[in-house]
Amino acid sequence: MSLASKVKTNLQYQNLWTNVTIHQVSDLEIVSGIPPNKLSSVDEENQVEWIIPKMFSQDKLSVSEIQNWFSKILELSGDIPRRITIAIINDDSTIVYYFIHNGITKPNQN
Amino acid sequence: MVKRFKKSFIAPIPITISTQIYGLLPNIYPHNPISWIHFFVKYLWIYFKPIPQRSISNLSVVFEDNLFKVLNKQHQERLWDYGFFGKGTLSRSELNWYSSTQKRLHLGDDNFELSNEEITKFRREERVKFKKERTKEQELELKKRKNEISESELQELDEIKKTLIKFRKNNKLKIKQERQVPIEYKDMRPEDQEIIDEESMTLQEIEYLQLSAVETFYLKLIDVIDVFEADQLTLEDVFYKCCGTKTPKPDNQFILSYIAYHHYRSLGWCVRNGIKFGCDYILYKKGPPFSHAEHGILIITEANPKSWTEMQTVSRVIGSVRKNLVLNFIDVPTPNELNEILNDSDDQKFFRLLQLYKVNEILYKRWIPNRTRD
Numbered sequence: 001m002s003l004a005s006k007v008k009t010n011l012q013y014q015n016l017w018t019n020v021t022i023h024q025v026s027d028l029e030i031v032s033g034i035p036p037n038k039l040s041s042v043d044e045e046n047q048v049e050w051i052i053p054k055m056f057s058q059d060k061l062s063v064s065e066i067q068n069w070f071s072k073i074l075e076l077s078g079d080i081p082r083r084i085t086i087a088i089i090n091d092d093s094t095i096v097y098y099f100i101h102n103g104i105t106k107p108n109q110n
Numbered sequence: 111m112v113k114r115f116k117k118s119f120i121a122p123i124p125i126t127i128s129t130q131i132y133g134l135l136p137n138i139y140p141h142n143p144i145s146w147i148h149f150f151v152k153y154l155w156i157y158f159k160p161i162p163q164r165s166i167s168n169l170s171v172v173f174e175d176n177l178f179k180v181l182n183k184q185h186q187e188r189l190w191d192y193g194f195f196g197k198g199t200l201s202r203s204e205l206n207w208y209s210s211t212q213k214r215l216h217l218g219d220d221n222f223e224l225s226n227e228e229i230t231k232f233r234r235e236e237r238v239k240f241k242k243e244r245t246k247e248q249e250l251e252l253k254k255r256k257n258e259i260s261e262s263e264l265q266e267l268d269e270i271k272k273t274l275i276k277f278r279k280n281n282k283l284k285i286k287q288e289r290q291v292p293i294e295y296k297d298m299r300p301e302d303q304e305i306i307d308e309e310s311m312t313l314q315e316i317e318y319l320q321l322s323a324v325e326t327f328y329l330k331l332i333d334v335i336d337v338f339e340a341d342q343l344t345l346e347d348v349f350y351k352c353c354g355t356k357t358p359k360p361d362n363q364f365i366l367s368y369i370a371y372h373h374y375r376s377l378g379w380c381v382r383n384g385i386k387f388g389c390d391y392i393l394y395k396k397g398p399p400f401s402h403a404e405h406g407i408l409i410i411t412e413a414n415p416k417s418w419t420e421m422q423t424v425s426r427v428i429g430s431v432r433k434n435l436v437l438n439f440i441d442v443p444t445p446n447e448l449n450e451i452l453n454d455s456d457d458q459k460f461f462r463l464l465q466l467y468k469v470n471e472i473l474y475k476r477w478i479p480n481r482t483r484d
Contacts (some may be wrong), residue, residue, distance in 0.1 A: 092322035
């Protein structure tokens with residue numbers, strides 16, 4: 001089972017997302033899907049989210065790698081998303097999700 | 111709300127000890143000779159009884175797809191009840207995806223027990239409601255300050271303030287569960303239709319218990335599991351699979367993680383992964399159902415020190431969830447020392463390997479001079 005399909009199963013059946021699709025862009029697997037509710041209170045409405053699956057390791061993440069994700073999503077959707085989500089998979093099957101924004105965002109009230 | 115306390119603490123590792131089956135040994139009162147006799151009689155009685163653990167067969171673990179999976183229901187339960195090993199692949203910790211999905215789709219019997227995930231979900235929903243009211247309040251307050259507020263809006267503001275006070279005071283959860291009509295197959299999400307049999311309306315089990323590398327090696331080392339790939343794997347096979355190489359270096363990531371894991375497990379802690387808090391492990395006194403984890407563990411070696419920024423970051427995250435940060439310094443042997451032991455052919459060598467590493471701990475805590483006076 002690839003990382004992307006693990007993330008897909010997790011999103012579909014633990015987090016109840018719909019329309020979860022795996023896109024293969026050259027050697028990168030990108031997942032897209034629609035969450036049951038909007039993910040952030042600043043969002044106007046619920047939207048398609050882009051997720052990058054990653055195995056947890058000691059490797060360092062570079063800015064150019066992140067840049068590459070944004071441009072690959074641009075190829076896929078014709079649009080640079082305001083934010084993407086990175087899904088970090090651990091060897092005990094925990095998946096933690098983090099937002100990565102394209103540029104600066106306004107802080108919002110907790 | 112039905113809070114689940116049905117689980118009681120059984121044992122820290124999946125080993126059944128004699129006193130668990132035959133009863134505890136009686137107390138000895140030094141001045142009372144009868145208590146001595148009572149003790150020895152009971153001791154001998156237990157001594158000559160069969161050892162319960164011997165009659166329990168090893169739990170089976172499958173190595174597939176680079177993961178350690180436990181598929182047998184009873185084995186999953188035993189690993190969870192005895193020391194909280196493993197994690198349900200679609201649950202936060204304990205396997206409860208199947209029952210919560212059944213509940214979500216109203217399949218099978220109504221189950222009034224709430225899982226941790228459902229309680230969290232309910233709390234979040236309450237928080238969303240609170241935030242909505244608060245935004246409304248802030249908008250009206252702004253209007254009031256600008257003197258643009260109407261009579262009816264003023265009344266609304268008062269109402270909202272009252273509800274907000276109620277929200278803030280109310281920290282007890284009141285979850286109402288209602289018996290609901292079953293959802294028809296055609297009304298289900300296509301994702302759910304895929305895993306439900308339309309004829310019998312039974313749900314397919316797609317979750318299993320996954321053991322991490324350190325858990326698997328620990329359980330194999332204390333000889334309570336059998337690991338199968340095509341054939342059964344030996345302790346040595348499991349070791350090299352976990353290391354990810356046949357020639358591990360002394361600072362191999364798995365070995366370092368294992369040293370810390372074994373250290374705390376042998377001190378009686380329930381050790382779970384700390385990825386959610388940005389550290390290596392979190393330690394529970396007994397296990398997740400009983401209390402929150404008290405300590406976060408960060409592994410540091412001489413070759414791979416942490417910068418002050420990294421330490422600050424982890425320390426603040428751990429502090430904000432009211433845990434202590436424990437820095438775990440591991441002294442690593444030389445490659446020769448390690449290879450010498452790995453070249454031995456007996457299984458006891460892994461205990462000698464553990465002795466090569468030394469662990470030192472430091473509790474790292476933020477001190478705020480004008481707040482932490484005591």
